[in-house]
Amino acid sequence: MSRVRVHNFSISLDGFGTGDGQSLEAPFGHAGQRLHAWMFATRFWDDAGTAGVDNAFAERHGPGIGAEIMGAGKFGPPGWQDDPEWRGWWGPNPPFHTPVYVLTHRPRPPLEMDGGTTFHFVDAEPVDALAVAREAADGQDIRIGGGATMLREFLAAGLVDHLHVVQVPIVLGRGVRLWDGLEALEEQYDVEAVSSPSGVTHLTFTR
Numbered sequence: 001m002s003r004v005r006v007h008n009f010s011i012s013l014d015g016f017g018t019g020d021g022q023s024l025e026a027p028f029g030h031a032g033q034r035l036h037a038w039m040f041a042t043r044f045w046d047d048a049g050t051a052g053v054d055n056a057f058a059e060r061h062g063p064g065i066g067a068e069i070m071g072a073g074k075f076g077p078p079g080w081q082d083d084p085e086w087r088g089w090w091g092p093n094p095p096f097h098t099p100v101y102v103l104t105h106r107p108r109p110p111l112e113m114d115g116g117t118t119f120h121f122v123d124a125e126p127v128d129a130l131a132v133a134r135e136a137a138d139g140q141d142i143r144i145g146g147g148a149t150m151l152r153e154f155l156a157a158g159l160v161d162h163l164h165v166v167q168v169p170i171v172l173g174r175g176v177r178l179w180d181g182l183e184a185l186e187e188q189y190d191v192e193a194v195s196s197p198s199g200v201t202h203l204t205f206t207r
């Protein structure tokens with residue numbers, strides 16, 4: 001059976017997966033780019049980047065993935081559902097190169113992009129969205145792309161096999177929390193932590 005994986009999901013010390021006040025100008029709200037600064041510094045992101053522990057984790061994002069599921073809050077800023085021209089943040093050739101299922105209560109027809117990415121918009125429970133994505137992934141794994149709200153739903157439903165969370169040493173104070181309501185989640189997984197010289201801690205939860 002293909003696995004359900006999460007990679008590079010970055011949270012603040014106080015557990016926020018995005019800041020407060022998301023907008024077109026500030027996709028992560030008041031967090032700015034601080035949650036992913038560790039990743040932007042790696043070779044995974046930039047050819048001139050670092051090749052150490054952060055890169056080793058970051059580059060596990062792509063291999064073996066046949067489909068992604070993401071939330072409406074990752075696909076666009078608040079209100080994108082009212083803009084028929086909105087095609088995501090990523091330009092004509094998004095970096096997914098697989099089918100991507102966008103969870104939204106306001107679905108629209110699929111968007112076929114360059115490079116093998118097609119966005120499908122689905123209003124479905126996590127377990128049902130996963131069944132559709134799994135079929136599309138054709139034996140490969142499914143990545144849960146976030147944000148925090150939809151990832152929390154998939155964790156609560158017990159659907160995630162491998163979770164890579166990156167704890168970034170910043171305190172955001174406000175935003176959208178990942179862990180709320182997931183009491184004792186760790187009991188379902190083998191948990192490992194690796195600290196990086198960059199200051200972040202890579203946590204993996206593996207079933």
Ligand SMILES: NC(=O)c1ccc[n+]([C@@H]2O[C@H](COP(=O)([O-])OP(=O)(O)OC[C@H]3O[C@@H](n4cnc5c(N)ncnc54)[C@H](OP(=O)(O)O)[C@@H]3O)[C@@H](O)[C@H]2O)c1
Nearest residue numbers: 009010018027071072073074103104105146147148149150
């Ligand atoms: N920290 C990270 O590594 C990371 C990773 C990815 C994204 N992000 C950031 O996280 C933020 C987005 O996270 P978020 O928590 O605000 O939102 P989100 O999890 O991306 O999306 C939540 C929205 O998805 C829709 N949705 C969720 N479950 C659904 C279901 N079962 N059926 C139908 N629709 C469903 C609903 O939208 P509607 O009701 O409006 O349709 C819901 O409000 C962005 O700032 C993004 O940049 C962070």
